[in-house]
Amino acid sequence: MIIREFGVRQGRKALAAPLRRGQQCMRALSTETSGTPVATADPAVEAALQTSPENPTVPSLFARTAKPTRRRPVAPDTTKADWETAQQLRHNLRNVGAQVEHRYSPSDVFRNPPGPKDVTLELLMASQAHMGHHASVWNPANARYIYGIRQGIHIISLEQTAAHLRRAARVVEEVAYHGGLILFVGTRPGQTQIVTQAARLAKACHLFTKWTPGTITNSDKILPGLPVEIVNEHDQPVGGFNQHLMDRRALVPDLVVCLNPLENFTMLRECSQANVPTIGIVDTNTEPTWVTYAIPANDDSLRCLAVIGSVLGRAGEAGQKRRMEDAKNGKVTWDTPSEIKQFMDIQQKRAQWTKRAAEEEAATKDKSGGLNGKPSSGSATKDSEVFDESMQKLQMEVDAATADDVSPQLRKMSRRTD
């Protein structure tokens, strides 16, 4: 929209531009005359520069009235150099002065995670594993883990905690040793680092967001098409299982470690339905029968959870290490899952029959080619009959194999062969 008042009010002031004679390019005028806010150069300086002694010009109104801008000189950016100097100084002065004994830092447990061998009553006490809930909210099933009541709250017996923690560590280690899939779950805020670190150590899975109900019992709907790979005994991915990976069902963990069972009742229930063993940290108000292997400890202290998580993670790490060493020596500690085994059998048999059919066909071709140059249709039908018969046999074998272990996609696969 054209604003006509603008010209009356400001146009003359903003553009005091007398036309100069003798200029080659008229459009060059605007740079010296327009006192517009966009002009970033210092107008006073510019006016002085443009006034040459042989051709004196009247400076524009704006340039005459304008004051030279006062700008601070830009200091060079020395952030990087300063930072490096500070680092160097810190390094040099580290050993100067009094030696302050290092007692505790919250990140210690992540920098140097304790293993099952480091579990002591002192460590557990220091990390407040013994603090239970108020005596009024207790679950009587935990009576055997409780040492006593102090100032109204239950005190968990740390001997029990240590014993159960060692047992749980052993379970994790053996599951890892036997090539099981471990899942660390901690869904309260602040437990992400604990869970991810434990999973990283034990080459396991982690979950720090809400457990989607049905991830185990309805996994075909909840986890379809999430990437899964097939690995051999050295944990190297092997190819050729594309068909199987497309058809197979979602994975189910072989062991679940839960840091907060109280909020994950659904998950523990699903695990018990699917016969998945669980390890859980059981506070004095938690039902210990929800989990398979309970660790009586304070589940409200992140420090305690970090210790327990790192102990279990280290145990898993030890199990994985043992497994890899055994695999190197030719000892494989796990069996191929039945669905993969059956897939491999079917593939093998198919390959055999294809090869045999090709051989027979080649033989027929040779024979007929030697006779009259045209393959006889009779032998071809005979071949196909033989082939059908063999495929039927294979079908029956597959059916027999799948009868005890109901796997729908295997059935479908076998159906596809005929």
Added chain:
Amino acid sequence: MSSLRTGFRCLRDIRQTGKAATAQWQPTSTASLAYRPRQATNATRSITTTATRLAETTTEIIPSDLEPADQGRSAVVQVPYARAVPVSPSYFSRKPIFNDAFVIVQDLARKYARLPIIPRDKVTPTAWRTKEQYRLAVGEHVKGRDYATCMKLAKRLNQIHPDLMPEEVTAGLLPFKREVNYYLNQPKIQPIDQYGRSHGVGKRKSSVARAWVVEGTGEVLVNGKPLSEAFGRVHDRESAVWGMKLTERLDKYNVWAMVSGGGTTGQAEALALAIAKALCVHEPALKNPLRRAGCITRDPRKVERKKHGHVKARKMPTWVKR
């Protein structure tokens, strides 16, 4: 270990699994449909070929049923041990791609928390992915709260001094940035042609004006006619050259313009826009006063369409009692 679960399999409720098999495996069966056309092509080939080749095609069906990658897989089947493992440790969270990236960002934020940062307004403008764009790019329904938490950390990491920015931070933030940083786009510079003309296009209502501006003595030709003939109203004449008049360039440039469509007001104001744009090519410093005079902004108002049930765009028919 997987044998542990299978060992207990006899205890499981088989019926439930069987029931589930019919319903929940339907998607996979539709996915396997992709292989059927290959069989069909084989069948059509068997129709077109002679009877002697029938046996050949029958045997061909079996390998074609398999994956093409599996064709030369006799070595693969020989693998003595194979088990399935998830690719991502966040497998059971349903959002593995986001959660993996989120864990990386959290770790980086913790690791580089002490590096010096620069103020937010000094950071090079970055085009971040919005939640919806990230969902589209990754294909996971990421929760808004999680994404906001992640973006807060990512923006803090992006504030690290550019001279000290570690490589892994740049790599870790990459999934949350857009491919094209539109903040770095530069406007295209309009050229002045070999005859010293600049070209501008302006629109208003339904009029379109094209103006060529050249240095001169203030002659204006609109559709081949001088300004006084082209526009009968003085007001229209004034608005057509308003930008030049305001900046006192009326006697320094010649204008040759073509206007079409609409009425006189629309044509005059379209011309004002076109001339102002062309003038800016000659003298970029004039853009600000021209903008404040209202000569640079396109007026988006158009005739509103008529609606059914209305007499005009909004006018309702007169209410008549029966």
